[in-house]
Amino acid sequence: xxxxxxxxxxxxxxxxxxxxxxxxxxxxxxxxxxxxxxxxxxxxxxxxxxxxxxxxxxxxxxxxxxxxxxxxxxxxxxxxxxxxxxxxxxxxxx
Numbered sequence: 001x002x003x004x005x006x007x008x009x010x011x012x013x014x015x016x017x018x019x020x021x022x023x024x025x026x027x028x029x030x031x032x033x034x035x036x037x038x039x040x041x042x043x044x045x046x047x048x049x050x051x052x053x054x055x056x057x058x059x060x061x062x063x064x065x066x067x068x069x070x071x072x073x074x075x076x077x078x079x080x081x082x083x084x085x086x087x088x089x090x091x092x093x094x
Contacts, residue, residue, distance in 0.1 A: 001053045001072055002063055005090045008047040013057045019094045022048045050088060060087035067093075 006015035007025050014029050050063040058066055064086050067074050074092045083089060 001070060002050045002058075002067060002088070002093060003053050004051040006049055006051045006057055008049065008057055008059075010045070013051070015051050018090075021090045050090075060089070064088040 004015045004017055005020050005022050006013055014025050016025050047059055049057055049059040051057060
């Protein structure tokens with residue numbers, strides 16, 4: 001079961017409990033990785049995803065498949081202009 005939104009920066013995984021969204025996590029960690037000289041973040045790659053109930057990080061596609069495989073409800077896709085692809089968003093869950 002997907003239990004939290006998470007962001008992976010290299011080997012570091014940052015997460016916050018629901019109902020936090022990825023933007024909430026980015027706001028919390030942005031100060032830690034802000035280079036004042038370059039006026040940009042110091043990390044090169046960011047992977048947005050989720051944590052499952054065993055603490056495993058899953059990217060958006062793997063998390064979407066995990067929900068399907070474990071019959072976790074994916075809601076919110078009936079709204080007009082909502083995302084219909086095979087990636088999971090926190091709005092789909094909470």
